[in-house]
Amino acid sequence: MRSVIVTGGSRGLGLSIGTRLAAGGLRVIAIARRETPEFSTAAAAVREAGRGALHFRAFDLGETRGIAALVSSLHKEFRPLYGLVNNAGIGTSGVLAIMPDEQIERLIGINVTAPLVLSKYVVRHMMSEHAGRVVNISSIVASTGYHGLSAYSATKAALIGFTRSLAREVGPLGITVNAVAPGFADTEMTAELGEGERDKIMRRSALRRLVGPEDVAGAVEFLLSDQAKNITGTTLTVDAGNTA
Template identity: 55%
Template sequence: MSETPARDRVVVVTGGSRGIGLAIAEALAADGHRVVAVARRSSEALEAAAGKAEGRIRFEPCDLAELDALQPLAQKIRAAHGPVYGLVNNAALGTPGLLATMPATEIARLVHLNTVAPMVLTKLLVRGMMAKGAGRVVNVSSIIAFTGYNALSVYAATKASMIGFTRSLAREVGKLGVTVNAVAPGFVETALTEGMGADDLAKIAGRSALRRLVEPRDVADAVAFLVSDRARNVTGTVLTVDAGSTA
Protein backbone atom coordinates (compact mmCIF):
# COMPACT_ATOMS: atom_id res chain seq x y z
CA MET A 1 0.00 0.00 0.00
CA SER A 2 1.04 3.58 -0.50
CA GLU A 3 2.65 5.30 2.45
CA THR A 4 0.99 8.58 1.53
CA PRO A 5 -1.87 9.33 3.93
CA ALA A 6 -5.26 9.26 2.23
CA ARG A 7 -5.67 12.97 2.86
CA ASP A 8 -2.64 13.96 0.84
CA ARG A 9 -2.92 11.74 -2.20
CA VAL A 10 -2.60 13.42 -5.57
CA VAL A 11 -5.51 12.76 -7.93
CA VAL A 12 -5.55 14.08 -11.51
CA VAL A 13 -8.94 15.02 -12.97
CA THR A 14 -9.11 15.75 -16.68
CA GLY A 15 -11.70 18.21 -17.91
CA GLY A 16 -11.65 19.55 -14.36
CA SER A 17 -12.54 23.15 -15.14
CA ARG A 18 -16.31 22.76 -15.49
CA GLY A 19 -19.32 20.48 -15.31
CA ILE A 20 -18.87 16.97 -13.96
CA GLY A 21 -15.07 17.32 -13.86
CA LEU A 22 -15.23 20.37 -11.64
CA ALA A 23 -17.72 18.65 -9.33
CA ILE A 24 -15.35 15.66 -9.15
CA ALA A 25 -12.43 17.96 -8.29
CA GLU A 26 -14.48 19.57 -5.52
CA ALA A 27 -15.65 16.23 -4.08
CA LEU A 28 -12.12 14.79 -4.07
CA ALA A 29 -10.71 17.94 -2.46
CA ALA A 30 -13.45 17.75 0.19
CA ASP A 31 -12.27 14.18 0.90
CA GLY A 32 -8.79 15.60 1.52
CA HIS A 33 -7.11 14.68 -1.74
CA ARG A 34 -4.78 17.07 -3.55
CA VAL A 35 -6.48 17.49 -6.89
CA VAL A 36 -4.76 18.48 -10.11
CA ALA A 37 -7.45 19.72 -12.50
CA VAL A 38 -6.34 19.49 -16.12
CA ALA A 39 -8.08 21.42 -18.88
CA ARG A 40 -7.20 23.63 -21.80
CA ARG A 41 -8.20 26.72 -19.84
CA SER A 42 -9.09 27.44 -16.27
CA SER A 43 -12.52 28.89 -15.50
CA GLU A 44 -14.00 31.28 -12.99
CA ALA A 45 -15.83 28.35 -11.42
CA LEU A 46 -12.59 26.37 -11.06
CA GLU A 47 -10.79 29.35 -9.56
CA ALA A 48 -13.64 29.86 -7.11
CA ALA A 49 -13.56 26.17 -6.16
CA ALA A 50 -9.76 26.28 -5.79
CA GLY A 51 -10.11 29.28 -3.49
CA LYS A 52 -12.56 27.43 -1.27
CA ALA A 53 -10.47 24.24 -1.30
CA GLU A 54 -7.51 25.99 0.39
CA GLY A 55 -4.84 24.78 -1.99
CA ARG A 56 -6.30 21.32 -2.51
CA ILE A 57 -7.26 22.06 -6.12
CA ARG A 58 -4.51 23.09 -8.52
CA PHE A 59 -4.83 23.77 -12.23
CA GLU A 60 -2.53 22.42 -14.94
CA PRO A 61 -3.22 23.65 -18.47
CA CYS A 62 -3.05 21.08 -21.26
CA ASP A 63 -4.81 20.33 -24.51
CA LEU A 64 -5.25 16.60 -24.06
CA ALA A 65 -5.78 16.13 -27.79
CA GLU A 66 -2.08 16.93 -28.22
CA LEU A 67 -0.67 13.48 -27.52
CA ASP A 68 2.91 14.78 -27.56
CA ALA A 69 2.02 17.08 -24.67
CA LEU A 70 0.91 14.22 -22.40
CA GLN A 71 4.31 12.89 -21.35
CA PRO A 72 5.59 16.37 -20.43
CA LEU A 73 2.28 16.88 -18.58
CA ALA A 74 2.74 13.65 -16.60
CA GLN A 75 6.31 14.61 -15.74
CA LYS A 76 5.30 18.15 -14.78
CA ILE A 77 2.52 16.90 -12.50
CA ARG A 78 4.87 14.46 -10.78
CA ALA A 79 7.53 17.15 -10.34
CA ALA A 80 5.18 19.88 -9.14
CA HIS A 81 2.68 17.88 -7.10
CA GLY A 82 4.34 14.55 -6.27
CA PRO A 83 3.54 10.93 -7.15
CA VAL A 84 0.08 10.48 -8.62
CA TYR A 85 -2.28 8.17 -6.70
CA GLY A 86 -5.36 8.55 -8.86
CA LEU A 87 -6.51 9.53 -12.34
CA VAL A 88 -10.05 10.45 -13.31
CA ASN A 89 -10.45 10.43 -17.09
CA ASN A 90 -13.38 12.79 -17.46
CA ALA A 91 -12.51 15.12 -20.35
CA ALA A 92 -14.61 14.36 -23.40
CA LEU A 93 -16.35 15.87 -26.37
CA GLY A 94 -20.07 15.23 -26.72
CA THR A 95 -20.56 16.46 -30.24
CA PRO A 96 -23.96 15.27 -31.49
CA GLY A 97 -24.57 14.49 -35.14
CA LEU A 98 -26.15 11.92 -37.38
CA LEU A 99 -23.47 9.50 -38.48
CA ALA A 100 -24.60 9.76 -42.10
CA THR A 101 -23.69 13.42 -42.21
CA MET A 102 -20.88 13.63 -39.70
CA PRO A 103 -17.57 14.67 -41.27
CA ALA A 104 -14.84 12.04 -40.93
CA THR A 105 -12.61 14.63 -39.28
CA GLU A 106 -15.23 15.16 -36.58
CA ILE A 107 -15.55 11.40 -36.01
CA ALA A 108 -11.77 11.18 -35.69
CA ARG A 109 -11.66 14.17 -33.34
CA LEU A 110 -14.22 12.60 -31.01
CA VAL A 111 -12.47 9.22 -30.94
CA HIS A 112 -9.10 10.90 -30.47
CA LEU A 113 -10.07 13.01 -27.45
CA ASN A 114 -12.53 10.59 -25.86
CA THR A 115 -10.51 7.39 -26.15
CA VAL A 116 -6.96 7.74 -27.46
CA ALA A 117 -6.00 10.66 -25.19
CA PRO A 118 -7.26 9.06 -21.94
CA MET A 119 -5.60 5.78 -22.84
CA VAL A 120 -2.24 7.47 -23.40
CA LEU A 121 -2.54 9.58 -20.24
CA THR A 122 -3.52 6.47 -18.26
CA LYS A 123 -0.49 4.65 -19.65
CA LEU A 124 1.76 7.45 -18.49
CA LEU A 125 0.27 7.82 -15.00
CA VAL A 126 -0.64 4.24 -14.12
CA ARG A 127 3.00 3.19 -14.29
CA GLY A 128 3.79 5.28 -11.24
CA MET A 129 0.83 3.71 -9.42
CA MET A 130 2.08 0.24 -10.41
CA ALA A 131 5.54 1.07 -9.12
CA LYS A 132 4.04 2.25 -5.79
CA GLY A 133 1.73 -0.77 -5.56
CA ALA A 134 -1.39 1.36 -5.11
CA GLY A 135 -3.58 3.61 -7.17
CA ARG A 136 -6.94 4.39 -8.69
CA VAL A 137 -8.14 4.97 -12.24
CA VAL A 138 -11.73 6.05 -12.82
CA ASN A 139 -13.05 6.47 -16.34
CA VAL A 140 -16.14 8.55 -16.93
CA SER A 141 -18.29 6.63 -19.41
CA SER A 142 -22.00 7.15 -20.03
CA ILE A 143 -25.24 5.15 -19.97
CA ILE A 144 -25.33 5.85 -23.70
CA ALA A 145 -22.55 3.23 -23.98
CA PHE A 146 -25.25 0.59 -23.32
CA THR A 147 -28.55 2.26 -24.19
CA GLY A 148 -27.74 4.14 -27.36
CA TYR A 149 -29.15 7.53 -28.26
CA ASN A 150 -30.11 9.10 -31.54
CA ALA A 151 -27.32 11.22 -33.07
CA LEU A 152 -24.74 10.16 -30.50
CA SER A 153 -23.40 7.00 -32.15
CA VAL A 154 -19.76 8.09 -32.25
CA TYR A 155 -19.91 9.48 -28.72
CA ALA A 156 -21.54 6.20 -27.61
CA ALA A 157 -18.78 4.20 -29.28
CA THR A 158 -16.09 6.16 -27.45
CA LYS A 159 -17.86 5.73 -24.11
CA ALA A 160 -18.35 1.99 -24.69
CA SER A 161 -14.68 1.64 -25.54
CA MET A 162 -13.75 3.14 -22.17
CA ILE A 163 -15.68 0.33 -20.47
CA GLY A 164 -13.73 -2.32 -22.35
CA PHE A 165 -10.56 -0.44 -21.49
CA THR A 166 -11.59 -0.32 -17.82
CA ARG A 167 -12.23 -4.04 -17.54
CA SER A 168 -9.05 -5.15 -19.29
CA LEU A 169 -6.80 -2.66 -17.53
CA ALA A 170 -8.28 -3.73 -14.18
CA ARG A 171 -7.01 -7.22 -14.97
CA GLU A 172 -3.59 -5.91 -16.01
CA VAL A 173 -2.83 -3.81 -12.96
CA GLY A 174 -4.93 -5.47 -10.25
CA LYS A 175 -2.11 -7.63 -8.97
CA LEU A 176 -0.19 -4.43 -8.24
CA GLY A 177 -2.89 -2.91 -6.05
CA VAL A 178 -4.30 -0.51 -8.65
CA THR A 179 -8.07 -0.47 -9.21
CA VAL A 180 -9.70 0.61 -12.48
CA ASN A 181 -13.40 1.42 -12.63
CA ALA A 182 -15.86 3.39 -14.69
CA VAL A 183 -18.87 5.49 -13.83
CA ALA A 184 -21.75 5.72 -16.27
CA PRO A 185 -23.72 8.89 -15.66
CA GLY A 186 -27.15 9.34 -17.11
CA PHE A 187 -28.02 12.69 -18.60
CA VAL A 188 -26.51 15.36 -16.41
CA GLU A 189 -27.30 19.01 -16.86
CA THR A 190 -23.96 20.41 -18.03
CA ALA A 191 -22.60 22.28 -21.01
CA LEU A 192 -22.50 18.95 -22.88
CA THR A 193 -26.28 18.54 -22.70
CA GLU A 194 -27.07 22.21 -23.36
CA GLY A 195 -27.86 21.49 -26.99
CA MET A 196 -30.57 18.98 -26.09
CA GLY A 197 -33.33 21.40 -25.22
CA ALA A 198 -35.55 21.57 -22.14
CA ASP A 199 -38.20 19.28 -23.62
CA ASP A 200 -35.72 16.45 -24.26
CA LEU A 201 -34.29 16.77 -20.76
CA ALA A 202 -37.77 16.80 -19.20
CA LYS A 203 -38.63 13.61 -21.14
CA ILE A 204 -35.46 11.92 -19.92
CA ALA A 205 -36.18 12.97 -16.34
CA GLY A 206 -39.75 11.69 -16.67
CA ARG A 207 -38.53 8.25 -17.80
CA SER A 208 -36.13 7.80 -14.88
CA ALA A 209 -37.16 5.79 -11.82
CA LEU A 210 -36.56 8.77 -9.58
CA ARG A 211 -38.24 11.22 -12.00
CA ARG A 212 -35.31 13.59 -12.05
CA LEU A 213 -32.00 14.26 -13.76
CA VAL A 214 -28.64 13.50 -12.25
CA GLU A 215 -26.58 16.43 -11.00
CA PRO A 216 -22.80 16.70 -11.41
CA ARG A 217 -22.30 16.20 -7.66
CA ASP A 218 -24.03 12.78 -7.84
CA VAL A 219 -21.46 11.60 -10.36
CA ALA A 220 -18.70 13.23 -8.32
CA ASP A 221 -19.74 11.32 -5.19
CA ALA A 222 -19.60 8.03 -7.10
CA VAL A 223 -16.11 8.86 -8.37
CA ALA A 224 -15.01 9.92 -4.87
CA PHE A 225 -16.17 6.55 -3.54
CA LEU A 226 -14.23 4.65 -6.21
CA VAL A 227 -11.11 6.70 -5.42
CA SER A 228 -11.47 6.14 -1.68
CA ASP A 229 -10.09 3.27 0.41
CA ARG A 230 -13.69 2.14 0.91
CA ALA A 231 -13.64 0.89 -2.68
CA ARG A 232 -10.47 -1.14 -2.20
CA ASN A 233 -12.17 -4.33 -3.40
CA VAL A 234 -14.05 -2.79 -6.30
CA THR A 235 -12.33 -3.05 -9.66
CA GLY A 236 -13.21 -3.62 -13.30
CA THR A 237 -16.77 -2.50 -12.79
CA VAL A 238 -19.14 0.20 -14.01
CA LEU A 239 -21.11 2.25 -11.50
CA THR A 240 -24.24 3.67 -13.11
CA VAL A 241 -25.45 7.00 -11.77
CA ASP A 242 -28.59 7.81 -13.73
CA ALA A 243 -31.45 8.30 -11.24
CA GLY A 244 -32.77 4.99 -12.51
CA SER A 245 -33.03 5.87 -16.21
CA THR A 246 -31.82 2.41 -17.18
CA ALA A 247 -33.45 0.57 -14.27
Protein backbone atom coordinates in the same frame (compact mmCIF):
# COMPACT_ATOMS: atom_id res chain seq x y z
CA MET B 1 -1.72 14.11 0.85
CA ARG B 2 -2.88 11.85 -1.99
CA SER B 3 -2.73 13.46 -5.44
CA VAL B 4 -5.47 12.90 -7.98
CA ILE B 5 -5.51 14.13 -11.59
CA VAL B 6 -8.92 15.15 -12.95
CA THR B 7 -9.06 15.83 -16.68
CA GLY B 8 -11.53 18.41 -17.93
CA GLY B 9 -11.44 19.74 -14.39
CA SER B 10 -12.00 23.44 -15.04
CA ARG B 11 -15.77 23.34 -15.47
CA GLY B 12 -18.95 21.27 -15.43
CA LEU B 13 -18.72 17.72 -14.16
CA GLY B 14 -14.91 17.78 -13.91
CA LEU B 15 -14.99 20.83 -11.67
CA SER B 16 -17.67 19.24 -9.48
CA ILE B 17 -15.52 16.12 -9.14
CA GLY B 18 -12.39 18.11 -8.35
CA THR B 19 -14.14 20.28 -5.79
CA ARG B 20 -15.68 17.27 -4.09
CA LEU B 21 -12.37 15.39 -3.93
CA ALA B 22 -10.51 18.42 -2.58
CA ALA B 23 -13.18 18.89 0.09
CA GLY B 24 -12.52 15.27 1.06
CA GLY B 25 -8.86 16.10 1.71
CA LEU B 26 -7.25 15.11 -1.59
CA ARG B 27 -4.79 17.18 -3.61
CA VAL B 28 -6.49 17.60 -6.97
CA ILE B 29 -4.71 18.62 -10.15
CA ALA B 30 -7.28 19.74 -12.71
CA ILE B 31 -6.19 19.56 -16.33
CA ALA B 32 -7.93 21.56 -19.01
CA ARG B 33 -7.07 23.85 -21.87
CA ARG B 34 -7.71 26.97 -19.84
CA GLU B 35 -8.61 28.02 -16.34
CA THR B 36 -12.15 29.33 -15.94
CA PRO B 37 -13.55 31.92 -13.50
CA GLU B 38 -15.60 29.10 -11.88
CA PHE B 39 -12.42 27.13 -11.27
CA SER B 40 -10.61 30.12 -9.72
CA THR B 41 -13.56 30.67 -7.38
CA ALA B 42 -13.64 27.00 -6.40
CA ALA B 43 -9.86 26.89 -5.84
CA ALA B 44 -10.08 29.97 -3.61
CA ALA B 45 -12.87 28.33 -1.60
CA VAL B 46 -10.73 25.20 -1.13
CA ARG B 47 -7.79 27.32 0.06
CA GLU B 48 -10.12 29.14 2.45
CA ALA B 49 -11.46 25.85 3.84
CA GLY B 50 -7.88 24.73 4.54
CA ARG B 51 -8.54 21.13 3.59
CA GLY B 52 -7.31 19.42 0.42
CA ALA B 53 -6.01 21.40 -2.54
CA LEU B 54 -7.14 22.30 -6.03
CA HIS B 55 -4.38 23.00 -8.55
CA PHE B 56 -4.62 23.77 -12.25
CA ARG B 57 -2.43 22.73 -15.18
CA ALA B 58 -3.20 24.01 -18.66
CA PHE B 59 -2.93 21.29 -21.27
CA ASP B 60 -4.74 20.38 -24.48
CA LEU B 61 -5.43 16.63 -24.34
CA GLY B 62 -5.74 16.64 -28.12
CA GLU B 63 -1.92 16.94 -28.08
CA THR B 64 -1.27 13.31 -27.19
CA ARG B 65 2.45 13.56 -28.00
CA GLY B 66 2.87 15.94 -25.07
CA ILE B 67 1.20 13.67 -22.51
CA ALA B 68 4.37 11.80 -21.45
CA ALA B 69 6.11 15.07 -20.58
CA LEU B 70 3.00 16.37 -18.80
CA VAL B 71 2.82 13.29 -16.57
CA SER B 72 6.53 13.40 -15.90
CA SER B 73 6.27 16.99 -14.66
CA LEU B 74 3.14 16.24 -12.58
CA HIS B 75 4.91 13.26 -11.02
CA LYS B 76 7.90 15.41 -10.06
CA GLU B 77 5.69 18.06 -8.48
CA PHE B 78 2.87 16.05 -6.94
CA ARG B 79 4.20 12.53 -6.36
CA PRO B 80 2.94 10.06 -5.50
CA LEU B 81 0.15 10.14 -8.09
CA TYR B 82 -2.63 8.16 -6.42
CA GLY B 83 -5.63 8.74 -8.65
CA LEU B 84 -6.59 9.55 -12.21
CA VAL B 85 -10.10 10.57 -13.23
CA ASN B 86 -10.47 10.46 -17.02
CA ASN B 87 -13.36 12.88 -17.27
CA ALA B 88 -12.48 15.15 -20.20
CA GLY B 89 -14.57 14.53 -23.24
CA ILE B 90 -16.46 16.21 -26.00
CA GLY B 91 -20.12 15.51 -26.59
CA THR B 92 -20.45 16.11 -30.30
CA SER B 93 -23.86 14.98 -31.46
CA GLY B 94 -25.20 14.53 -34.95
CA VAL B 95 -26.55 11.99 -37.35
CA LEU B 96 -23.66 9.76 -38.40
CA ALA B 97 -24.52 9.85 -42.10
CA ILE B 98 -23.76 13.56 -42.27
CA MET B 99 -21.17 13.91 -39.53
CA PRO B 100 -17.86 15.27 -40.91
CA ASP B 101 -15.02 12.72 -40.74
CA GLU B 102 -12.87 15.22 -38.86
CA GLN B 103 -15.49 15.37 -36.09
CA ILE B 104 -15.51 11.60 -35.76
CA GLU B 105 -11.71 11.55 -35.54
CA ARG B 106 -11.67 14.37 -33.00
CA LEU B 107 -14.26 12.59 -30.83
CA ILE B 108 -12.16 9.45 -30.78
CA GLY B 109 -8.97 11.43 -30.18
CA ILE B 110 -10.24 13.36 -27.16
CA ASN B 111 -12.59 10.73 -25.70
CA VAL B 112 -10.54 7.57 -26.28
CA THR B 113 -6.92 8.09 -27.37
CA ALA B 114 -6.18 10.81 -24.81
CA PRO B 115 -7.44 8.90 -21.73
CA LEU B 116 -5.65 5.73 -22.86
CA VAL B 117 -2.32 7.49 -23.37
CA LEU B 118 -2.69 9.47 -20.15
CA SER B 119 -3.53 6.30 -18.23
CA LYS B 120 -0.49 4.59 -19.72
CA TYR B 121 1.91 7.14 -18.24
CA VAL B 122 0.11 7.69 -14.93
CA VAL B 123 -0.37 3.97 -14.27
CA ARG B 124 3.37 3.44 -14.69
CA HIS B 125 3.98 5.57 -11.63
CA MET B 126 1.18 3.84 -9.75
CA MET B 127 2.87 0.54 -10.60
CA SER B 128 6.06 1.51 -8.90
CA GLU B 129 4.05 2.62 -5.83
CA HIS B 130 1.92 -0.54 -5.85
CA ALA B 131 -1.18 1.60 -5.31
CA GLY B 132 -3.52 3.69 -7.37
CA ARG B 133 -7.03 4.31 -8.62
CA VAL B 134 -8.25 5.03 -12.13
CA VAL B 135 -11.83 6.14 -12.76
CA ASN B 136 -13.07 6.53 -16.32
CA ILE B 137 -16.15 8.61 -16.94
CA SER B 138 -18.27 6.72 -19.43
CA SER B 139 -22.00 7.15 -20.04
CA ILE B 140 -25.18 5.10 -20.10
CA VAL B 141 -25.20 5.57 -23.87
CA ALA B 142 -22.31 3.06 -23.94
CA SER B 143 -24.96 0.38 -23.35
CA THR B 144 -28.22 2.01 -24.45
CA GLY B 145 -28.89 3.74 -27.70
CA TYR B 146 -29.65 7.41 -28.29
CA HIS B 147 -30.44 9.05 -31.59
CA GLY B 148 -27.62 11.28 -32.80
CA LEU B 149 -25.00 9.95 -30.41
CA SER B 150 -23.58 6.96 -32.29
CA ALA B 151 -20.00 8.26 -32.51
CA TYR B 152 -20.07 9.59 -28.94
CA SER B 153 -21.56 6.29 -27.70
CA ALA B 154 -18.77 4.37 -29.41
CA THR B 155 -16.16 6.36 -27.50
CA LYS B 156 -17.93 5.81 -24.18
CA ALA B 157 -18.28 2.07 -24.82
CA ALA B 158 -14.56 1.97 -25.60
CA LEU B 159 -13.85 3.23 -22.09
CA ILE B 160 -15.84 0.37 -20.56
CA GLY B 161 -13.78 -2.23 -22.43
CA PHE B 162 -10.61 -0.36 -21.51
CA THR B 163 -11.66 -0.32 -17.85
CA ARG B 164 -12.24 -4.05 -17.65
CA SER B 165 -9.02 -5.11 -19.35
CA LEU B 166 -6.77 -2.59 -17.62
CA ALA B 167 -8.25 -3.70 -14.28
CA ARG B 168 -7.05 -7.24 -15.08
CA GLU B 169 -3.64 -5.98 -16.14
CA VAL B 170 -2.81 -3.84 -13.11
CA GLY B 171 -4.89 -5.54 -10.40
CA PRO B 172 -1.96 -7.67 -9.21
CA LEU B 173 -0.17 -4.41 -8.37
CA GLY B 174 -2.92 -3.09 -6.11
CA ILE B 175 -4.33 -0.64 -8.66
CA THR B 176 -8.08 -0.50 -9.27
CA VAL B 177 -9.73 0.65 -12.51
CA ASN B 178 -13.43 1.42 -12.67
CA ALA B 179 -15.88 3.39 -14.75
CA VAL B 180 -18.78 5.62 -13.83
CA ALA B 181 -21.65 5.76 -16.30
CA PRO B 182 -23.75 8.86 -15.70
CA GLY B 183 -27.18 9.16 -17.18
CA PHE B 184 -28.18 12.46 -18.72
CA ALA B 185 -26.78 14.79 -16.09
CA ASP B 186 -27.79 18.37 -15.72
CA THR B 187 -24.59 19.84 -17.23
CA GLU B 188 -23.47 22.09 -20.04
CA MET B 189 -23.09 19.04 -22.26
CA THR B 190 -26.80 18.30 -22.05
CA ALA B 191 -27.85 21.95 -22.15
CA GLU B 192 -28.42 21.66 -25.88
CA LEU B 193 -31.21 19.15 -25.27
CA GLY B 194 -34.55 20.87 -25.57
CA GLU B 195 -37.03 21.07 -22.68
CA GLY B 196 -39.13 18.33 -24.30
CA GLU B 197 -36.12 16.02 -24.54
CA ARG B 198 -35.18 16.66 -20.91
CA ASP B 199 -38.77 15.99 -19.77
CA LYS B 200 -38.81 12.75 -21.73
CA ILE B 201 -35.59 11.59 -20.07
CA MET B 202 -36.96 12.46 -16.63
CA ARG B 203 -40.23 10.62 -17.27
CA ARG B 204 -38.29 7.52 -18.35
CA SER B 205 -36.18 7.54 -15.18
CA ALA B 206 -37.33 5.50 -12.18
CA LEU B 207 -36.69 8.46 -9.90
CA ARG B 208 -38.35 10.95 -12.31
CA ARG B 209 -35.39 13.31 -12.34
CA LEU B 210 -32.03 13.99 -13.99
CA VAL B 211 -28.85 13.28 -12.08
CA GLY B 212 -26.71 16.23 -11.03
CA PRO B 213 -22.91 16.60 -11.27
CA GLU B 214 -22.75 16.15 -7.48
CA ASP B 215 -24.22 12.65 -7.81
CA VAL B 216 -21.51 11.64 -10.26
CA ALA B 217 -18.83 13.32 -8.13
CA GLY B 218 -20.01 11.27 -5.15
CA ALA B 219 -19.62 8.03 -7.10
CA VAL B 220 -16.09 9.01 -8.17
CA GLU B 221 -15.18 9.91 -4.59
CA PHE B 222 -16.41 6.51 -3.42
CA LEU B 223 -14.35 4.64 -6.04
CA LEU B 224 -11.23 6.57 -4.96
CA SER B 225 -11.86 5.86 -1.29
CA ASP B 226 -10.53 3.05 0.88
CA GLN B 227 -14.08 1.62 1.06
CA ALA B 228 -13.79 0.72 -2.64
CA LYS B 229 -10.49 -1.15 -2.32
CA ASN B 230 -12.08 -4.41 -3.48
CA ILE B 231 -13.99 -2.98 -6.42
CA THR B 232 -12.28 -3.11 -9.81
CA GLY B 233 -13.18 -3.62 -13.46
CA THR B 234 -16.76 -2.54 -12.91
CA THR B 235 -19.07 0.25 -14.04
CA LEU B 236 -21.09 2.22 -11.55
CA THR B 237 -24.23 3.58 -13.20
CA VAL B 238 -25.54 6.88 -11.86
CA ASP B 239 -28.67 7.63 -13.85
CA ALA B 240 -31.64 8.07 -11.47
CA GLY B 241 -32.88 4.73 -12.73
CA ASN B 242 -33.03 5.69 -16.40
CA THR B 243 -31.80 2.25 -17.46
CA ALA B 244 -33.43 0.32 -14.61
